Amino acid sequence: MNYTDATTEEIDIVMQEAWNAFHIYRKISLTQRAEFMRVIAKEIENLGDDLLKIAGEETNLPEARLRNERARTMFQLTSYADACERGDWLEARIDTAIPDRTPPKVDIRKMLIPLGPVVVFGASNFPFAYSTAGGDTACAFAAGCPVIVKAHPAHAQTSEMVAAAILKAIEKCSLPKGVFAHVHGAGNDVGEALIKHQFTKAVGFTGSFLGGKQLFDWANQRKEPIPVFAEMSSINPVFLLPEKLKQSAAEVAKLYAPSITMGVGQFCTNPGLIIGLESEGLQNFISALGEEIKKATPGTMLHAGIFKNYVERRANSLSQSDVETVAVAEAEAQFNQGAPTIASATGEAFLNNPVLHQEVFGPYSLVIRCKDMTELIDVVKKMEGQLTATLMATETDIQYNEALVEQIINICGRFILNGVPTGVEVCLSMQHGGPFPATTDSRFTSVGADGFKRFARPIAYQNWPDELLPDELKNANPLGIMRTVNDQLTKKKNPQ
Amino acid sequence: MNYTDATTEEIDIVMQEAWNAFHIYRKISLTQRAEFMRVIAKEIENLGDDLLKIAGEETNLPEARLRNERARTMFQLTSYADACERGDWLEARIDTAIPDRTPPKVDIRKMLIPLGPVVVFGASNFPFAYSTAGGDTACAFAAGCPVIVKAHPAHAQTSEMVAAAILKAIEKCSLPKGVFAHVHGAGNDVGEALIKHQFTKAVGFTGSFLGGKQLFDWANQRKEPIPVFAEMSSINPVFLLPEKLKQSAAEVAKLYAPSITMGVGQFCTNPGLIIGLESEGLQNFISALGEEIKKATPGTMLHAGIFKNYVERRANSLSQSDVETVAVAEAEAQFNQGAPTIASATGEAFLNNPVLHQEVFGPYSLVIRCKDMTELIDVVKKMEGQLTATLMATETDIQYNEALVEQIINICGRFILNGVPTGVEVCLSMQHGGPFPATTDSRFTSVGADGFKRFARPIAYQNWPDELLPDELKNANPLGIMRTVNDQLTKKKNPQ
Numbered sequence: 002m003n004y005t006d007a008t009t010e011e012i013d014i015v016m017q018e019a020w021n022a023f024h025i026y027r028k029i030s031l032t033q034r035a036e037f038m039r040v041i042a043k044e045i046e047n048l049g050d051d052l053l054k055i056a057g058e059e060t061n062l063p064e065a066r067l068r069n070e071r072a073r074t075m076f077q078l079t080s081y082a083d084a085c086e087r088g089d090w091l092e093a094r095i096d097t098a099i100p101d102r103t104p105p106k107v108d109i110r111k112m113l114i115p116l117g118p119v120v121v122f123g124a125s126n127f128p129f130a131y132s133t134a135g136g137d138t139a140c141a142f143a144a145g146c147p148v149i150v151k152a153h154p155a156h157a158q159t160s161e162m163v164a165a166a167i168l169k170a171i172e173k174c175s176l177p178k179g180v181f182a183h184v185h186g187a188g189n190d191v192g193e194a195l196i197k198h199q200f201t202k203a204v205g206f207t208g209s210f211l212g213g214k215q216l217f218d219w220a221n222q223r224k225e226p227i228p229v230f231a232e233m234s235s236i237n238p239v240f241l242l243p244e245k246l247k248q249s250a251a252e253v254a255k256l257y258a259p260s261i262t263m264g265v266g267q268f269c270t271n272p273g274l275i276i277g278l279e280s281e282g283l284q285n286f287i288s289a290l291g292e293e294i295k296k297a298t299p300g301t302m303l304h305a306g307i308f309k310n311y312v313e314r315r316a317n318s319l320s321q322s323d324v325e326t327v328a329v330a331e332a333e334a335q336f337n338q339g340a341p342t343i344a345s346a347t348g349e350a351f352l353n354n355p356v357l358h359q360e361v362f363g364p365y366s367l368v369i370r371c372k373d374m375t376e377l378i379d380v381v382k383k384m385e386g387q388l389t390a391t392l393m394a395t396e397t398d399i400q401y402n403e404a405l406v407e408q409i410i411n412i413c414g415r416f417i418l419n420g421v422p423t424g425v426e427v428c429l430s431m432q433h434g435g436p437f438p439a440t441t442d443s444r445f446t447s448v449g450a451d452g453f454k455r456f457a458r459p460i461a462y463q464n465w466p467d468e469l470l471p472d473e474l475k476n477a478n479p480l481g482i483m484r485t486v487n488d489q490l491t492k493k494k495n496p497q
Numbered sequence: 498m499n500y501t502d503a504t505t506e507e508i509d510i511v512m513q514e515a516w517n518a519f520h521i522y523r524k525i526s527l528t529q530r531a532e533f534m535r536v537i538a539k540e541i542e543n544l545g546d547d548l549l550k551i552a553g554e555e556t557n558l559p560e561a562r563l564r565n566e567r568a569r570t571m572f573q574l575t576s577y578a579d580a581c582e583r584g585d586w587l588e589a590r591i592d593t594a595i596p597d598r599t600p601p602k603v604d605i606r607k608m609l610i611p612l613g614p615v616v617v618f619g620a621s622n623f624p625f626a627y628s629t630a631g632g633d634t635a636c637a638f639a640a641g642c643p644v645i646v647k648a649h650p651a652h653a654q655t656s657e658m659v660a661a662a663i664l665k666a667i668e669k670c671s672l673p674k675g676v677f678a679h680v681h682g683a684g685n686d687v688g689e690a691l692i693k694h695q696f697t698k699a700v701g702f703t704g705s706f707l708g709g710k711q712l713f714d715w716a717n718q719r720k721e722p723i724p725v726f727a728e729m730s731s732i733n734p735v736f737l738l739p740e741k742l743k744q745s746a747a748e749v750a751k752l753y754a755p756s757i758t759m760g761v762g763q764f765c766t767n768p769g770l771i772i773g774l775e776s777e778g779l780q781n782f783i784s785a786l787g788e789e790i791k792k793a794t795p796g797t798m799l800h801a802g803i804f805k806n807y808v809e810r811r812a813n814s815l816s817q818s819d820v821e822t823v824a825v826a827e828a829e830a831q832f833n834q835g836a837p838t839i840a841s842a843t844g845e846a847f848l849n850n851p852v853l854h855q856e857v858f859g860p861y862s863l864v865i866r867c868k869d870m871t872e873l874i875d876v877v878k879k880m881e882g883q884l885t886a887t888l889m890a891t892e893t894d895i896q897y898n899e900a901l902v903e904q905i906i907n908i909c910g911r912f913i914l915n916g917v918p919t920g921v922e923v924c925l926s927m928q929h930g931g932p933f934p935a936t937t938d939s940r941f942t943s944v945g946a947d948g949f950k951r952f953a954r955p956i957a958y959q960n961w962p963d964e965l966l967p968d969e970l971k972n973a974n975p976l977g978i979m980r981t982v983n984d985q986l987t988k989k990k991n992p993q
Contacts, residue, residue, distance in 0.1 A: 024903055094926035109926040221717045225933045407520055415957040429981055430590035430605040432957035437721045443954040458939040461911040461928035483986050485925055490979050
């Protein structure tokens, strides 16, 4: 299918409609918002296997994976709907008046309100979960914001189908049409026009560093800068500690091979860098991982652009004089397939060659062999911000390496012990974000209900009579939400 | 006193020390952080009247005001210390494992950790409360961040004295010296070097639009952009609704005259714009306010730069062909004194002349007379983001003007009913922030313990054994803090 890029005039109409709808949508109850999100999930389910078929054709992703991803997308919508209704995220605060204080203390109450229309740029590697009705969209709807999705050109038809499901849900819930819009744009112009539009109030993005950074810069160059949460680039370092390697090098290798190759390595949490101390244990790990990788099957990548990028970056990394190829899958990679590959280099090489710090998006992992713990810590210090970091370690390893743990905390958003970074659980405690360039703002997450807060801001009501306050802040607490009343978290009615 | 600007080398040493100290300071307990903040408050008190004397000489602020501001500064430190210990701000989240789910759900726990060294630029108009040991510094210390203050050149000696008190507290609490540093810089170079330093991880600023925007731009131009919370520019519109004016025009005028002139109008929440419908009530208000302003006493402004700026901007506003002067204080303003002034213009003039939208920092207020509610709402739509907006209204006024209320919510951080915007209560429900250009990020506040969150980010621990987790996240909840365990806010131990 071919879709035409939205024109400036079309974008202007869409944004005006979103702005008008905002003032209606933001005032419907939390329950109504939640209901809307649940209906979207249902409508996506109603698209049935047709959706999986089209998505499979557009992304080359296997059916089982797409089926799981669709389930995850629906779970995001319904679990965020629950969180929306629960209302903890509103951060309702009440400080009651003390009229006889000098000067008198007035009644002040605060809660989060939505920022306004949010523009969402879907990811190529998750046609459902991080795209049209994905996490950013679900968070924005929960926060009370209309959403304008720019379809990813690599799965534009899938995006159209999901957009239609959202529009159906809007109709069923009798919401204004402007609560959601879907536009196409193969080039940069559409994105730029969307970000620079006066009625755009925030941006969600998942994709490449270059793409995300460009949106961030455009947003900050506006007369009125707006927040951009762009999840961009991460090589997700894995640290193999000595005792752990001594005990179970082969098991660690067996755990990691599928994490490196699953989904043809096209995950933002793919472990692209594995770091250990030069030792027999590390050599055993490298050999065992190499054997696993040789047996791996090359998979077809998402689209020609990503394939080309993988081929080039992999070749660039492997061609560095200080990098040696450890293993490549023995089954030959066909055109558009990513060849699972493991390479290796010394800690010194990593410290001196910035090419080795770059993400190779695909089934590629580089093992760094450090000569001692001092060099390994230097390697961490040289690293940029990451979505995740992983320790493969015994408790003794950790107790003996406090300085390393401290350094790793500086650079990551999620810190995994004895596991793999791939697989991002959808729950409140998830942090899917991290220091730049993993994301543009490490204070937020794009997975879990805390992601709503990217799209909301506090407003304080001072000296308002109870009956004119929003329900969330009324004395009687009619919504039954948790609120901080005079510094104490409680569901109680305001005692006054 | 003359202080020399910090050199690039000095800044580099200071930032390196802050970075080193960060790794120690961030790991001390919440109670130790709180204790440190309480000792700072005590040390500021110990500076006694000498501090008030020097501050008075440097800022021309009267002693009573300075005494109050010092008390407020100490209250900020001690009340934020309490909030720091209470731990709600950490947003601790625990999702326990479900091993028999397919795939198994792992244990994930999340909490906020400090960003790193924070650079604070103090405000000229609050030598204590928004300066060296002011709100930004207190929030950063509570969050676990070292602070580097660039002294405001207009009260550099006051700043030195407060800095010495902080350094004494550091010694008393046996903290590393690098937890706090104080540098001087009359020009822009020092600020630029501080913001662009690799170890600077966030910025707090209170001051002019030009200053704040420059810091924001520098921060975003870094290789690793960092968050800037700059509180900048606000004219704090006040809306006078018809019934209220009919009932009590004179009382409203009496309430507002001191709000306009107090502190020689040098407050970020000074009401610079008052808007009503052309009517007898509005005319009565204008006359009554004019009478009050004529009786007001001109006060000496903070420094020559602010005085010059007031004279120029006031003259520029008054010289617009569509602006008429209503009243000027009869007592003649001496050199460096701000003359209390009220002017007036039509709604049409406001809509067509952007000069009338600009802040005139000082005891100046412009009354806008709108021909009807449609024009008044258009006036709101043309306004930029504001720290505060105020309604002077009866309940009937509000019920009849829902569309106006809706528009005002779009542009403000704090919404006051029947009060004055001056006077910013220090409490959790306070929102001292607002849409751009009031601040650079409307999602945060610089007053109240929610201000900590400007300087902290979440980290998720996945699959860590209880004994290796931070105390905040341990099963037994040894700190007794509120945590969201499996989606429920509770102080209980994790039931598992």
